[in-house]
Structures are given as C-alpha cells and as structure tokens.
Amino acid sequence: MSLPKLEPLDARMPPWTAKHLQERHCPLCEATNAPALLRPDGLPLAYCSACALWYLVATPSEKALGEYYREGYWISTRPSSLNQDRANEMRQNAARFAPQDIRLQRLNVIARSLVGKRLLDVGCGLGYFMLQAQSLGAHVAGQDPAPEAVRFAQTCLHLNVCEDMLENCQDHLGSFDVVVMSDVIEHPLRPLNLLHRSLNMLKPGGLLLLWTPNGGAAGADPAVARDWVGFRVDLEHMQYFSPAAIIRLSNQCNLAVEHLETLGFPDFAGIEQRPASSRRGRQGILTWRRRLAVSVMQIRTIANLRTTAGNLYQALAMAALSSEKRATLDVRSGDYHLFSIMRKKT
Ligand SMILES: [Zn+2]
Structure with missing residues (x-):
C-alpha cells in the first residue's frame, strides 16, 4: 500500500533523494514503527506511541x-551580507531586544539572573542569541x-x-x-547523543x-497529522x-x-517569496494563518512551572521584530x- 505523500510548502528542498537512505528506529527507545506518511521530500515518517514522537x-x-x-544548509539560510556593519547592527539589536526574548525571560527567572552565568549556545549560527545573553x-x-x-561570529x-x-x-x-x-534537537540523527554531549558540558544543577x-x-493519528x-x-x-x-527524555x-x-x-518570514509548489500549498498557508489568528495560547503546566509577569507583551514585541508582516500575528x-527548561539533577 502506498503512503500518502504531503504537499510541499517550503521552496527549500534538501538535496537528498529517496535513494541511498538508511533505515532508522525510534531515536529515543529504538522501537521499530511502521511508516505512516511521506514528507514532501519522499522521506517516510512514523509515530512511536511509547515516546509520543514522530x-x-x-x-x-x-x-x-x-x-x-557544513555547506548546503548554511548557504540556504545565509544572510545577504556578512560584514562589520551587520555585526554592529546585530549587537545593537541584541542589546535592545534581549529583555523581550521569551527564552531569556524564562531563563532569567529560573536561573535567578543570568549575570555572571556561563552560557553555551549549541548550534549558535551567527551568534545573535549569544549577543542577547551577553547583554x-x-x-x-x-x-x-x-x-x-x-x-563571522569570531x-x-x-x-x-x-x-x-x-x-x-569541551x-x-x-x-x-x-x-x-x-532549533537544534530536531536536526541530528541521534538526538540522545547530542543531548548527552551537551549535558557533559553542563554543571550539576545547571539548566538546559x-x-x-x-x-x-500533529497528534498521533496520521489522518490528522498529515495536516x-x-x-x-x-x-x-x-x-x-x-x-x-x-x-520521557528528561x-x-x-x-x-x-x-x-x-x-x-x-x-x-520570506516563505511567501519562495515559489509555492502548487496552488494548494499556497492556500494551505493562508488557511493556516487564519486559524492562528483565532487560536489561543496553550501552556501545559507541570510541577515547578514558573512564569514571568508581563511576558505576553514582551513575546508580542519579539514577534513584531522579526518582520513587519508578522506584527499582525500574536505569538500567543x-x-x-x-519550549522547555530542564535542570540537571545533582
Ligand atoms: Zn520510541
């Protein structure tokens, strides 16, 4: 039986083909699960119900x-200019907007201030988040x-x-x-290996x-997940x-x-400028954006959840920064x- 293949939305299609692929088990529990959907790049997706993981x-x-x-991914996300002017602009923006970054807000509360704390950004790219934390x-x-x-960062x-x-x-x-x-843990073939290496560099009691x-x-049902x-x-x-x-990971x-x-x-940002692969794909974005406009923020609370007052306004500001168009959307x-913050047990 052939699997349903999803329509592409993103003009950036990775260079791999469905040939020369290697089989893979659940990266958290090693279970074998049957594929249920084909992504637009032809790669098959499965759901591990034991791990609640696609x-x-x-x-x-x-x-x-x-x-x-090392090459292709960076080129597809590279800014048009990488020079000292851009660096100066990044530093200014980072200092100005760091207090509004929801990740830093939460860290600041849970770490009881970042002042003097040693922070490592794994997969740091150009270093913008580092500049924010530094400020x-x-x-x-x-x-x-x-x-x-x-x-560039150096x-x-x-x-x-x-x-x-x-x-x-290390x-x-x-x-x-x-x-x-x-935006890192979704990338490696062996996320647990990367996580363990990161945790090796984290002090006992430190925060990940x-x-x-x-x-x-996406839910667990392929008929729903395909949307x-x-x-x-x-x-x-x-x-x-x-x-x-x-x-489970924790x-x-x-x-x-x-x-x-x-x-x-x-x-x-910019996906509208990427060539849509089909009418249906473009329609999909519009429908989805409309749905966003009426949905509400979902916060799942578990033991020790801490929130900061006023973060909604700051989160909104963060969204507005990314592009003028997005200012009309609400990050809530x-x-x-x-988004999770976990503490390494001592
Ligand atoms: Zn699993």
Whole structure:
C-alpha cells in the first residue's frame, strides 16, 4: 500500500533523494514503527506511541547530513551580507531586544539572573542569541559546524565560538551553568547523543533550554497529522518532539523539567517569496494563518512551572521584530513551538 505523500510548502528542498537512505528506529527507545506518511521530500515518517514522537524511519547517512550542515544548509539560510556593519547592527539589536526574548525571560527567572552565568549556545549560527545573553550579563560561548558563520561570529562579533563537533569543543570551552539548544534537537540523527554531549558540558544543577517544533501539535493519528504544517517545511528535521516526549527524555537523561510550554507559529518570514509548489500549498498557508489568528495560547503546566509577569507583551514585541508582516500575528496564538527548561539533577 502506498503512503500518502504531503504537499510541499517550503521552496527549500534538501538535496537528498529517496535513494541511498538508511533505515532508522525510534531515536529515543529504538522501537521499530511502521511508516505512516511521506514528507514532501519522499522521506517516510512514523509515530512511536511509547515516546509520543514522530520521526523519520529512513534518512540520509550521517556523512551526507554532515556535509549538508557544513555547506548546503548554511548557504540556504545565509544572510545577504556578512560584514562589520551587520555585526554592529546585530549587537545593537541584541542589546535592545534581549529583555523581550521569551527564552531569556524564562531563563532569567529560573536561573535567578543570568549575570555572571556561563552560557553555551549549541548550534549558535551567527551568534545573535549569544549577543542577547551577553547583554544580560551572561558569559557566553558557542558551537556551530558552519565555517563561515563561525568566522563571522569570531572575527566581527569577537565571540568565543568553537567550529567542531560538540564533543571536541569541551576542552576548549569548559563547563557551563546554562546550555541552550534552540532549533537544534530536531536536526541530528541521534538526538540522545547530542543531548548527552551537551549535558557533559553542563554543571550539576545547571539548566538546559530546548526550543523545537512541537510534534505534539500533529497528534498521533496520521489522518490528522498529515495536516500539520511542520511536516511540510524545514525538511532537515529528523524528529518532532511532543511535550510527552520531552518528559520521557528528561527521565532518560536525569533531568528535572522546570518549565514546559507550547506557543507561537513557525518563522514563515520570506516563505511567501519562495515559489509555492502548487496552488494548494499556497492556500494551505493562508488557511493556516487564519486559524492562528483565532487560536489561543496553550501552556501545559507541570510541577515547578514558573512564569514571568508581563511576558505576553514582551513575546508580542519579539514577534513584531522579526518582520513587519508578522506584527499582525500574536505569538500567543498557535502551538507550533515547544519550549522547555530542564535542570540537571545533582
Ligand atoms: Zn520510541
């Protein structure tokens, strides 16, 4: 029986084909699950009910993905200019808007201030989040596999960034009070390996921040999940964590969940400029945006959940910053993102 194939929304199609794929088990529990859907790139998705996790059951090789992250992925997301003017602008914006970043707000509360704390940004890209954390008093370091991004962060922003696999950065970078993995954990073939390497660099009692697309929004039923926008954009993603999967992960990794919430919409800035693959695809975005406008923020509260007063206004401001068009959307709407802060047990 052939699987239903989802329509693409994202003009950026990764370079792999359905040939030369390798089989993959659930990246959290190693169970074998039958594929239920085909993504627009032809890669099959399965749901592990034990882990509440959607994941790809056939993937490009680790080597092919490594090459992609060093070259192709970076080129597809690279800004048009990378010079000192851009660096100066980034630094100014980071200092101005850091207090409005919802991730930093939560960290500030749970860590009881970031002043003097050592913070590592795994997959730091150009280093914007590092600049924001630095402006709030954190001592920051980063890691990224894209050579050009690292050179820019080192040379133009004077940031301490390691261009290597994370396990090779530990001697150089040391240990940290806070490790941030923002839009990272959905990328690797072996997310637990990356997580363990990150946790090796986190001090006992330190905080791990995860920000990732919320696979929980897809639900467990393929007939419903096929409508979730997350399976049709950003096709580099290898797995989609749900809130329940995060809780399972925390138990597996000796972490205590301090904060867990779902919020917001995907960063579609510019997706309108990407060629839509079909009429239906474009219609899909419009319908989805309308749905966002009327949906409400969903916060899942568990033990030790802490919130900060006034964060809604600041979250709104954060959304408004990204693009003028998005200023009309409310970050409280939707549940595209999953955001968790966990503490390494002592
Ligand atoms: Zn599993």
